Amino acid sequence: MSPSPSPASSPASSPSLASASLLRRLSRHIDRHQDEFVQTLREWVAVESDSIQPMPRLRQELLRMMALAADRLRCLGASVEAVDVGSQKLPDGDALPMPPVLLAELGSDPQKATVCFYGHLDVQPARQEDGWLADPYALTEVDGKLYGRGATDNKGPVLAWINAVGAFRALQEDLPVNIKFIVEGMEEAGSPALEELIRREKDRFFSGVDYIVISDNLWISQRKPALIYGTRGNSYFTVEVKCRDQDFHSGTFGGILNEPMADLVALLGSLVDASGRILVPGIYDHVAPVTDEEREMYEAIDLDLEEYRSSSRVKKFLFDTKEEVLMHLWRYPSLSIHGVEGAFDKPGAKTVIPGRVTGKFSIRLVPHMNLPVVERQVKQHLQHIFSKRNSSNQMTVSMVLGLHPWVADVRENQYRAARRAIKTVFGTEPDMIRDGSTIPIAKIFQDVIQKSVLMLPLGAVDDGEHSQNEKINRWNYIEGSKLFAAFFLEMAKLHE
Amino acid sequence: MSPSPSPASSPASSPSLASASLLRRLSRHIDRHQDEFVQTLREWVAVESDSIQPMPRLRQELLRMMALAADRLRCLGASVEAVDVGSQKLPDGDALPMPPVLLAELGSDPQKATVCFYGHLDVQPARQEDGWLADPYALTEVDGKLYGRGATDNKGPVLAWINAVGAFRALQEDLPVNIKFIVEGMEEAGSPALEELIRREKDRFFSGVDYIVISDNLWISQRKPALIYGTRGNSYFTVEVKCRDQDFHSGTFGGILNEPMADLVALLGSLVDASGRILVPGIYDHVAPVTDEEREMYEAIDLDLEEYRSSSRVKKFLFDTKEEVLMHLWRYPSLSIHGVEGAFDKPGAKTVIPGRVTGKFSIRLVPHMNLPVVERQVKQHLQHIFSKRNSSNQMTVSMVLGLHPWVADVRENQYRAARRAIKTVFGTEPDMIRDGSTIPIAKIFQDVIQKSVLMLPLGAVDDGEHSQNEKINRWNYIEGSKLFAAFFLEMAKLHE
Numbered sequence: 001m002s003p004s005p006s007p008a009s010s011p012a013s014s015p016s017l018a019s020a021s022l023l024r025r026l027s028r029h030i031d032r033h034q035d036e037f038v039q040t041l042r043e044w045v046a047v048e049s050d051s052i053q054p055m056p057r058l059r060q061e062l063l064r065m066m067a068l069a070a071d072r073l074r075c076l077g078a079s080v081e082a083v084d085v086g087s088q089k090l091p092d093g094d095a096l097p098m099p100p101v102l103l104a105e106l107g108s109d110p111q112k113a114t115v116c117f118y119g120h121l122d123v124q125p126a127r128q129e130d131g132w133l134a135d136p137y138a139l140t141e142v143d144g145k146l147y148g149r150g151a152t153d154n155k156g157p158v159l160a161w162i163n164a165v166g167a168f169r170a171l172q173e174d175l176p177v178n179i180k181f182i183v184e185g186m187e188e189a190g191s192p193a194l195e196e197l198i199r200r201e202k203d204r205f206f207s208g209v210d211y212i213v214i215s216d217n218l219w220i221s222q223r224k225p226a227l228i229y230g231t232r233g234n235s236y237f238t239v240e241v242k243c244r245d246q247d248f249h250s251g252t253f254g255g256i257l258n259e260p261m262a263d264l265v266a267l268l269g270s271l272v273d274a275s276g277r278i279l280v281p282g283i284y285d286h287v288a289p290v291t292d293e294e295r296e297m298y299e300a301i302d303l304d305l306e307e308y309r310s311s312s313r314v315k316k317f318l319f320d321t322k323e324e325v326l327m328h329l330w331r332y333p334s335l336s337i338h339g340v341e342g343a344f345d346k347p348g349a350k351t352v353i354p355g356r357v358t359g360k361f362s363i364r365l366v367p368h369m370n371l372p373v374v375e376r377q378v379k380q381h382l383q384h385i386f387s388k389r390n391s392s393n394q395m396t397v398s399m400v401l402g403l404h405p406w407v408a409d410v411r412e413n414q415y416r417a418a419r420r421a422i423k424t425v426f427g428t429e430p431d432m433i434r435d436g437s438t439i440p441i442a443k444i445f446q447d448v449i450q451k452s453v454l455m456l457p458l459g460a461v462d463d464g465e466h467s468q469n470e471k472i473n474r475w476n477y478i479e480g481s482k483l484f485a486a487f488f489l490e491m492a493k494l495h496e
Numbered sequence: 497m498s499p500s501p502s503p504a505s506s507p508a509s510s511p512s513l514a515s516a517s518l519l520r521r522l523s524r525h526i527d528r529h530q531d532e533f534v535q536t537l538r539e540w541v542a543v544e545s546d547s548i549q550p551m552p553r554l555r556q557e558l559l560r561m562m563a564l565a566a567d568r569l570r571c572l573g574a575s576v577e578a579v580d581v582g583s584q585k586l587p588d589g590d591a592l593p594m595p596p597v598l599l600a601e602l603g604s605d606p607q608k609a610t611v612c613f614y615g616h617l618d619v620q621p622a623r624q625e626d627g628w629l630a631d632p633y634a635l636t637e638v639d640g641k642l643y644g645r646g647a648t649d650n651k652g653p654v655l656a657w658i659n660a661v662g663a664f665r666a667l668q669e670d671l672p673v674n675i676k677f678i679v680e681g682m683e684e685a686g687s688p689a690l691e692e693l694i695r696r697e698k699d700r701f702f703s704g705v706d707y708i709v710i711s712d713n714l715w716i717s718q719r720k721p722a723l724i725y726g727t728r729g730n731s732y733f734t735v736e737v738k739c740r741d742q743d744f745h746s747g748t749f750g751g752i753l754n755e756p757m758a759d760l761v762a763l764l765g766s767l768v769d770a771s772g773r774i775l776v777p778g779i780y781d782h783v784a785p786v787t788d789e790e791r792e793m794y795e796a797i798d799l800d801l802e803e804y805r806s807s808s809r810v811k812k813f814l815f816d817t818k819e820e821v822l823m824h825l826w827r828y829p830s831l832s833i834h835g836v837e838g839a840f841d842k843p844g845a846k847t848v849i850p851g852r853v854t855g856k857f858s859i860r861l862v863p864h865m866n867l868p869v870v871e872r873q874v875k876q877h878l879q880h881i882f883s884k885r886n887s888s889n890q891m892t893v894s895m896v897l898g899l900h901p902w903v904a905d906v907r908e909n910q911y912r913a914a915r916r917a918i919k920t921v922f923g924t925e926p927d928m929i930r931d932g933s934t935i936p937i938a939k940i941f942q943d944v945i946q947k948s949v950l951m952l953p954l955g956a957v958d959d960g961e962h963s964q965n966e967k968i969n970r971w972n973y974i975e976g977s978k979l980f981a982a983f984f985l986e987m988a989k990l991h992e
Contacts (some may be wrong), residue, residue, distance in 0.1 A: 006543070016926050053844065108729075124846070131741055131742060149718060152591070162955040174615045189845075217749070232747065238845075243811070244810060247960070250830070251728065251860065251932050251933020252931075254825075254831075254832045255824035255830030256813045256814050256815060256821050257813065258772075259772075259832055261771075262768050262770070262833055265764040266767075267758075267762050269761045269763040271758075272755075272758055273886060274885040274886060276780075277752075313740045314739060314889045315890075317751065319752060325752050329749075334746070335750070336746035336755055337757035338746070338757070338840040338848055338850070339840030339848075341840075341843060343835030344835030345837055345841035346837065348587075349858075350856075351730065351732070351858060352832075353834075360840060360845065361744060364750050364751065392810075401845050413639060424799070435747065435750075436747045436751065437748055438847075441627070448568065459499045464742065466744075466847070467743050467744065468741075468743065496834060
């Protein structure tokens with residue numbers, strides 16, 4: 001099927017030339033309106049849509065964020081449904097309402113392919129005093145970098161998709177594909193209600209969907225685009241050690257107690273060695289072996305390890321070759337200790353023996369690790385370590401989050417379309433990469449909708465998602481908007 | 497030297513009998529006036545003299561408290577000097593004025609011993625909504641218990657001393673010793689200016705002082721009095737492990753970093769074993785060996801270990817006998833891990849690799865441990881553990897607080913006098929105990945003034961200092977006032 005003729009593209013001699021000419025006009029439009037696009041991003045970043053901290057005020061901000069996005073989608077001409085997904089149950093037993101999930105549609109031409117874009121508008125917590133150079137909720141541009149919480153994860157990419165669609169609308173060009181949007185506000189909190197919603201909407205909203213695109217991660221370079229064909233899963237654990245609910249004074253009780261922090265530190269210290277190897281017995285049993293074909297793909301990746309290290313501001317990685325580093329980020333599991341709740345965490349010198357403490361750690365999972373098996377292995381290991389201590393305290397281990405890993409077949413149609421769009425807009429082949437982090441939605445779409453899932457990232461490697469001074473480059477944001485426009489055109493060509 | 501003859505005691509046939517008769521009259525006076533004494537305590541408790549929260553309103557309350565006390569001391573006939581000790585520098589750079597230290601004198605007979613009493617009139621914060629049964633600043637009597645913030649720590653004991661002196665004055669009896677008072681208002685905030693003041697006043701106010709008495713802690717029993725002859729010191733350490741200032745996302749960096757939390761957990765886990773033994777090499781080298789005499793003192797202490805355990809709401813202590821438990825609280829060092837600053841410490845499941853974390857722990861010190869030696873041992877140990885990990889991170893260990901332990905010779909004169917006074921007033925030998933926490937003032941007096949320091953507590957074990965529903969029993973307050981009167985008489989006998 002060819003893209004619908006439009007007044008501007010009709011004089012062209014072939015669909016391909018017409019498409020090239022249209023893309024040039026779309027790109028010019030995007031360039032000319034870039035300050036407006038940045039201003040919209042500024043307005044979106046200004047909303048403290050933090051889904052992690054379970055506070056009513058922040059939930060209000062999330063609601064406001066979703067309403068802003070719904071308005072913007074309606075301005076594009078989309079029909080928008082804000083689906084209530086109920087409440088989130090908190091560990092303390094309370095419940096907090098969750099923001100609605102937006103389901104939006106634009107076009108339903110049965111002759112066109114239907115591409116569904118997934119994005120999220122919630123963010124990680126951020127406070128200026130944690131080391132931000134400016135208010136994290138005031139988008140600040142310095143040397144072409146747009147600093148702000150959510151700028152790259154994931155408000156910028158959601159807007160880039162909207163910008164691309166908006167460019168077609170502004171030029172009064174038919175969209176070459178039908179577009180659907182699913183936009184949520186609880187991704188950082190693990191998307192508690194999303195899978196159920198997707199299952200429920202499988203035969204309704206998702207019934208005509210041919211392809212799913214996610215743009216919620218980063219390139220592996222500052223300048224070279226990438227396509228992502230796999231993500232790691234995650235199993236997040238808490239281990240609580242309790243002596244009593246109240247704290248103790250270390251003067252009046254120090255020396256006669258099994259102190260919960262000593263137990264906890266021993267438990268956390270038993271998880272991973274100094275070389276990064278996870279010490280939980282059996283944990284590597286189901287990790288897929290490396291194939292020759294896979295090894296070649298890693299060798300082809302354009303990564304200057306020294307530049308990567310230095311731009312990450314890290315003195316040294318655990319491994320010395322590009323292949324080892326990338327494999328340990330993408331196709332091997334890793335274990336990180338995140339912190340301790342309930343101990344003394346403020347500045348100063350408080351002489352407290354915390355009475356009850358909770359350690360937090362997670363294991364990034366890879367094919368073909370299995371969540372229930374990992375959960376059992378971790379619990380057995382910690383119980384073994386704890387019982388050896390003969391402590392009178394009480395230990396409780398919980399897996400509070402379990403998310404599967406995902407991997408796609410890079411020979412699928414939309415991977416080829418995306419490669420061509422990248423070639424057109426950026427003049428280069430993309431790096432074919434994975435993402436070491438967890439985007440559970442990819443695996444859910446793959447399992448439930450059973451359609452091809454593509455990850456088409458816009459952000460540069462140094463964007464610092466989840467970190468202080470998160471940013472997206474103006475160049476990535478604007479060229480990324482063009483990339484999405486080019487991608488729509490390439491997807492249409494697949495159906496020619 | 498004999499107590500000065502007085503009309504009432506003169507008919508007695510010996511100084512000892514005269515003293516016994518005088519004490520009976522003093523005790524009767526104290527019993528008869530106990531409601532007045534409780535009323536004065538009520539007036540003092542009503543002043544919210546909180547030195548912890550750096551608020552101007554509370555500093556005004558502290559000034560009012562010190563003025564009330566100065567008035568009361570002047571009514572006794574004392575000469576009182578309110579010494580300005582300047583301002584307290586707050587962490588945020590602001591400064592707040594500190595309340596004056598009162599230096600008061602009553603009598604300067606060169607033939608009498610001079611006893612200096614140290615006390616403080618500031619209190620820990622208290623709010624009724626934290627779990628107090630009544631307004632913490634309205635002294636409330638229930639079943640002979642006088643509930644109120646500061647009732648036992650330290651307003652009650654300061655007033656008991658004043659009540660004892662006042663009884664001599666009311667009966668127009670000469671004081672058998674010269675009395676000095678040093679009363680401060682910043683003890684709970686760490687007495688920032690006190691050591692300097694004591695050093696400055698060493699050859700002036702303190703020049704004639706023979707003995708120093710502190711009554712700022714508790715018995716180990718609800719009914720049996722105690723003498724305290726030692727307190728532990730404290731060395732507070734921070735150990736920072738830094739990869740970079742910013743945090744990382746555990747998805748995008750997990751697997752290729754020496755993660756600071758893994759290093760820190762290994763460092764903290766190397767400090768103390770599951771039996772509470774400190775693993776820093778050499779740390780026990782200077783701990784005084786237990787003598788037979790000491791062992792007997794521990795055996796004589798009246799402690800129901802099971803009741804102590806259950807009232808502490810602890811399932812099990814590390815040791816099974818009274819002697820082991822008390823020795824590990826008082827005369828052996830202990831190490832407590834307080835917490836971690838810079839890691840994820842909130843509720844929820846944040847997938848962060850903290851970039852820079854600071855662990856906090858402290859070691860309670862006992863004679864004859866030496867602060868610089870302990871500091872060196874801890875630093876060397878942590879450097880050794882860290883270097884074995886071959887981590888690319890940066891580790892910094894600091895001792896941020898160093899307070900010496902204190903121990904007195906229980907054969908000193910005033911210990912003997914206090915034991916006799918206790919025997920006379922309470923009809924029992926005291927428990928000879930130590931305090932596991934750190935009261936730096938004792939060691940400062942010992943080092944600077946170089947005179948005998950005695951801790952003569954009045955409060956019962958369940959008084960709940962620093963806690964909700966702090967109280968002093970009416971019985972302890974009134975019998976304690978008699979005890980101080982008896983102590984003055986016994987001190988005079990020492991000089992007969």
